[in-house]
Amino acid sequence: MQLTGKQLINGELVAEGTTTFHGYTPHNGKPTATAFYEATDAEIDRAVAAADRAFWTYRKTTGAARAAFLEAIATEILALGIDLIDTAAQESALPTARIEGERGRTVNQLRLFADFIRDGSWVREISSPLQLQKMPNGEPALLRQQQIALGPVAVFGASNFPLAFSVAGGDTVSALAAGCPVVFKAHPAHPATCEMVGRAIQKAAGQTGMPDGVFSMVHGASNRVGERLVQHPAIKAVGFTGSFRGGKALYDLAVRRAEPIPVYAEMGSTNPVFFLPGALAGQTDQLAAQFAASVTQGVGQFCTNPGLFVASAAATDFTNELARQLSAMPVGTMLTAGIQQAYSHGITHLRTIANTRQPTPWTGGTAQPHLLLTSVDNALQHPELSEEVFGPSTVGVLAQSKEELLSFARQLTGHLTATIHGTEADLAEYADLIDILTTKVGRLIFNGFPTGVEVNHAMVHGGPFPATTDSRSTSVGTTAIYRFTRPVCFQGFPQ
Amino acid sequence: MQLTGKQLINGELVAEGTTTFHGYTPHNGKPTATAFYEATDAEIDRAVAAADRAFWTYRKTTGAARAAFLEAIATEILALGIDLIDTAAQESALPTARIEGERGRTVNQLRLFADFIRDGSWVREISSPLQLQKMPNGEPALLRQQQIALGPVAVFGASNFPLAFSVAGGDTVSALAAGCPVVFKAHPAHPATCEMVGRAIQKAAGQTGMPDGVFSMVHGASNRVGERLVQHPAIKAVGFTGSFRGGKALYDLAVRRAEPIPVYAEMGSTNPVFFLPGALAGQTDQLAAQFAASVTQGVGQFCTNPGLFVASAAATDFTNELARQLSAMPVGTMLTAGIQQAYSHGITHLRTIANTRQPTPWTGGTAQPHLLLTSVDNALQHPELSEEVFGPSTVGVLAQSKEELLSFARQLTGHLTATIHGTEADLAEYADLIDILTTKVGRLIFNGFPTGVEVNHAMVHGGPFPATTDSRSTSVGTTAIYRFTRPVCFQGFPQ
Structure with a gap:
């Protein structure tokens, strides 16, 4: 893949800015070849606006349609072949075998979520008859609760898992599975890997008929890009994996917004x-x-x-x-x-x-x-x-x-x-x-070891502060989807 | 019941302070008879410390034991008889029939939660086999996820429902059901009603063998009492029903703590x-x-x-x-x-x-x-x-x-x-x-009307900001329990 260093916004590669930065090769301490453009404020806003527009159609797609999208992402990531493995290994200094394993985990995670959402039972529908309202036929009216998507989500990946906790990692996948468009802040420690995976997601969206704004990605080596993203009024939740300092800073911004939003920052711990x-x-x-x-x-x-x-x-x-x-x-x-x-x-x-x-x-x-x-x-x-x-x-x-x-x-x-x-x-x-x-x-x-977080239905990768900013959630496993949903109930509607 | 105007802390009625306030009779604009003592800082801290100690035993009580506690609260509230109805009607200017209805709702809510938690299925256990860890017999180790109690909860009731959204209202009941001790900030608009119901809860706790600190109540007409409560490090979540100004102020305090905590403030709306x-x-x-x-x-x-x-x-x-x-x-x-x-x-x-x-x-x-x-x-x-x-x-x-x-x-x-x-x-x-x-x-x-919020398994009484500070939750209905829980998973433990 020919890298461009550009933002991926609403299905297009764009770069209006003039400030650039380079990735880094830890093995030799040298910058990588491609110049990446810092997203301008206008570009960040356009990415979020596209996500906000996309939300109105994407939230109504069926579980089966979104499952097809997630599976297409997995296919497109695999189609990147050895190029992706080499790029991620170069940017992270992680061994090829480890990156291959991580790609497997990333692809399996996409497929696990696809299976999880396909039949719609994940919305946790609860139904209760009402005592005070009757339907025209005299039967009690029903109250039906279900989980619905929150809205556009900003996701920040981690440097230590350039595939599994990055562009197509657990936060992105669970948000997309829930019906939330994602604006991803590319990690400056592996921007080339980000561009490759981001374009794979965009390709998968096109193939499966998803709106262009369902996934956008902005680059930036400065904090400004992420800060603006989190403060945009149309962003309704934040997923983050990284340092305490970084996660807590985003949390502090999010809770001080005119409309506060949830921040799921996984900030690590010493795991006694x-x-x-x-x-x-x-x-x-x-x-x-x-x-x-x-x-x-x-x-x-x-x-x-x-x-x-x-x-x-x-x-x-x-x-x-x-x-x-x-x-x-x-x-x-x-x-x-x-x-x-x-x-x-x-x-x-x-x-x-x-x-x-x-x-x-x-x-x-x-x-x-x-x-x-x-x-x-x-x-x-x-x-x-x-x-x-x-x-x-x-x-x-x-x-x-x-x-x-x-x-x-x-x-x-x-x-x-x-x-x-x-x-x-x-x-x-x-x-x-x-x-x-x-x-x-x-x-x-x-009698086990904490490293090796398996992705399954029971996993909890989270915990009380300061390990995360929201202990009521997990960032790994299928229940991660409920970070990006809320309950709504429908009263007295015809079936 | 002979009212004392005192704090209810760890099973005892105490009043160390010297500042007092009176309730108010809306029908004639006159203060009510009993003088209520503003809780001192030391009293607030003692109430929270008692809740924190109680948490270590209360969190491990069975669903059946907590169900018995909730049912005993219902019985003790009914045992207050016409005294409670008259007191609440006097303090709120709400008609007797309305207060009687509200008592019925309060009691039914306690019993609904008792039924909901009795068999333990509410903890949403999820089990997955692991690929990387084996048990000594060679079988895959299991990962088991379940919901557990967050810790001591501070609850603020509303003036408009002196029973159903107050001392033994939805916030208190769902926190107690989850296994969280409660420190209740009595509402200065109906302090006498608060004392009666608070003492009924304390009596029920004693009858059913619950630790004394499982429920405490502090009085205060000033904001200081609630502010100190929300900022106490041992408080792990806040439930609130009331005005936007009041709820948002508590939210702002809670997210600025050294350890931020969730605030479930239901702040009303115009319900188009x-x-x-x-x-x-x-x-x-x-x-x-x-x-x-x-x-x-x-x-x-x-x-x-x-x-x-x-x-x-x-x-x-x-x-x-x-x-x-x-x-x-x-x-x-x-x-x-x-x-x-x-x-x-x-x-x-x-x-x-x-x-x-x-x-x-x-x-x-x-x-x-x-x-x-x-x-x-x-x-x-x-x-x-x-x-x-x-x-x-x-x-x-x-x-x-x-x-x-x-x-x-x-x-x-x-x-x-x-x-x-x-x-x-x-x-x-x-x-x-x-x-x-x-x-x-x-x-x-x-084709219904928004007033008349029924308490059942499907109800959502919540919504996006500014109606609440946390749209991912409901303050009415049995799913309100999950505001006060978080997931934990156990890996590789023997059955």
């Missing part, structure tokens, strides 16, 4: 893992190896990366083996120079905190995996030890007793996930821990 | 009614009489009061008859002196707007029913004609054509309800109107 005594009694080395793999998967660049764990202070075999495993891991390349620097600064800062041990070597300036150990008391005194440093590191909090472990759990803020490793006997003894963690997270895992 | 040509062809007088009854029901003090209607400019028989009916209606007594003044000022102001007709007499200073007529052009030029004046008035917008009618519908903001009166032929011809109104409201009524 609790290793209970029974788990560490036997298979210590295997568990340390699996945990090290989870910490370093994708160079630690997962929202569900386990950046925090809790174990007994007596579990020195485990922590020693974990240090050995992490020290032996290859040093990866991170998504952007900014992320790389933030990781390096973050670890260098954590190492200055008193009463911590760092059994892994650290030279700084790279994405070297890192382990830091501290006590519960020290962790409670230094909350930054529990805060996310995006990358392949983890902080171990060592408890002297069950009570200390529970006291640490009680003061946790909201996280996407928490994990418990233990035997069934541990579960019984630590029932309070399950109880506490249930109030803190969107997903509680037993 | 569209009379289509077929409806006005036949039964004009009957329709005018029914509409006049809806406009003046409860002295027009309903959130769903139809303060706006649209008809053909040619429908002079209808508007003449409506004017005659409204002029003949008795002048009622409003809930408070403030509401009475706001109504009088509001109507007096509307009458100064150019290009309007007022075929009903107006002396000002009372709750005299009122009709004001204007053109679509004038209504579009003067948005305040479409804004709520709480009370027994309605503004008729007269359209010259179907296009004019649709253009007026398109510019409507969010409302709780819209209504269409017409024949089935009208419905077919005005399909665009249905389409437009569906995007504007929470409930769309055909």
Whole structure:
């Protein structure tokens, strides 16, 4: 595909602006070839106006019609072939196999949502007879509730999943499935991948008879583009995956609008893992190896990366083996120079905190995996030890007793996930821990690892603030659709 | 019942403060006997702390146990007998029969929620097998999603329904049903009614073994009490019914907290009614009489009061008859002196707007029913004609054509309800109107009236901003429970 660097607005590639920016190749630190145009204010407004017009026809399309659209998107993404894989790998420094896997996940997600909406049962129709109103034939009038689409949605993708959490990712797919047009803010860390996937969506829309404005995409390396998008009166909801700073800034703008709108910002967390005594009694080395793999998967660049764990202070075999495993891991390349620097600064800062041990070597300036150990008391005194440093590191909090472990759990803020490793006997003894963690997270895992968020009907990828701005939702799985709907009821209408 | 005027905190009646206020008897303008104590900051904090402690046991009670609690509340409210009816009638100036009806609705609502939560199916459990995680027996691990309680909820009742939208109203009942303790801010317009019902809830909690902190109530005539409540870190959601100014102020506080929380503020609307040509062809007088009854029901003090209607400019028989009916209606007594003044000022102001007709007499200073007529052009030029004046008035917008009618519908903001009166032929011809109104409201009524919100499984009492601060919810009906829950999923746990 010949890249243009232009906005995709109402079915056309346009560029009125003069400011441009380039993507970046993390492997060699060099800019990519294509110049991308910053969207002008007028272009942003045109994209939203097109979405608003499209809403009036798109919201009334059948589930079957929208399912065909989503399946056509999947087909068009696959038709991009190796070009897409190479482009995404180049822009993200993620290995080809990982990008191929992510494409599979993206395509499967589109098909899962297509199946979910096809027959219309997803609208959760509820019907009740009325006591006060009768139909002309004397029968009680009916009240029928169903979920309907909210309106045009602004979506911001994440840099760490250039396919699955980007242009055709979970936010876009669930909004389109619900009947909401999408205006996508392309991610400046992978603008070429964005253009390719955006044009695939536009092609699919044309093939399946969807209105042109059902999907538009605007580029921008500055915050201005996203800020204007979120503040446009015709935008009715926002989906976002990324940093706390970015998500919270969009939330703050959205709730201060003349008409406040919901913001679903998934902002990551440290996803604490609790290793209970029974788990560490036997298979210590295997568990340390699996945990090290989870910490370093994708160079630690997962929202569900386990950046925090809790174990007994007596579990020195485990922590020693974990240090050995992490020290032996290859040093990866991170998504952007900014992320790389933030990781390096973050670890260098954590190492200055008193009463911590760092059994892994650290030279700084790279994405070297890192382990830091501290006590519960020290962790409670230094909350930054529990805060996310995006990358392949983890902080171990060592408890002297069950009570200390529970006291640490009680003061946790909201996280996407928490994990418990233990035997069934541990579960019984630590029932309070399950109880506490249930109030803190969107997903509680037993004897697994938080990385690897499967897309299915039951998944919750969300959790209490500050993991997200709206704990009542998930950004992964089919129930993500209900972020972009609201109930309406029809009273006394003929069938 | 001997009233105390005290806060109800963690099962005890307490009053540490020295500032007091009195209720008000609208019928004679005099204060009521009991002095009510303004809650101190420390009392508010204690009420919330008690709710937070209670949450840890209350959230784990079974649906059956909570159902028994709700049913006991219903029993205890009925046990208050004629005392409660007299007190609420005295504080609200609403007729005894209306208060009796409202008590029936309140009790039935408690029982409906009890039935809804008893068997636990309301938690919407969804189960999916995982591809990446296996159980020890080799079977795929399961992911199980369910809805869980958010945490302590602050509830603010409305003055216009001293029972059904107050202490034991829909917000309290749905929060308690979900497993959330409630701290209720008593309404200063009916503090005695609040104390009676609050103590009935406390008694029911004791009888059914619920923790004392499951329900507390604080009094206050100042905004300080509610503001502190909403800003307390342990409060996790807010339910409110009342004015736009009050609801929006609480929303603004809640979204600016360190941890933002959801606010479900139902702030009323003008609930436009569209009379289509077929409806006005036949039964004009009957329709005018029914509409006049809806406009003046409860002295027009309903959130769903139809303060706006649209008809053909040619429908002079209808508007003449409506004017005659409204002029003949008795002048009622409003809930408070403030509401009475706001109504009088509001109507007096509307009458100064150019290009309007007022075929009903107006002396000002009372709750005299009122009709004001204007053109679509004038209504579009003067948005305040479409804004709520709480009370027994309605503004008729007269359209010259179907296009004019649709253009007026398109510019409507969010409302709780819209209504269409017409024949089935009208419905077919005005399909665009249905389409437009569906995007504007929470409930769309055909050939009925918006007043009389029945409590059942399908009801939506909500709608887009500015009718509410969260269109994704309803404050009436069993689905109101999901305002106070969030999804969590459990991965890989033994059954």
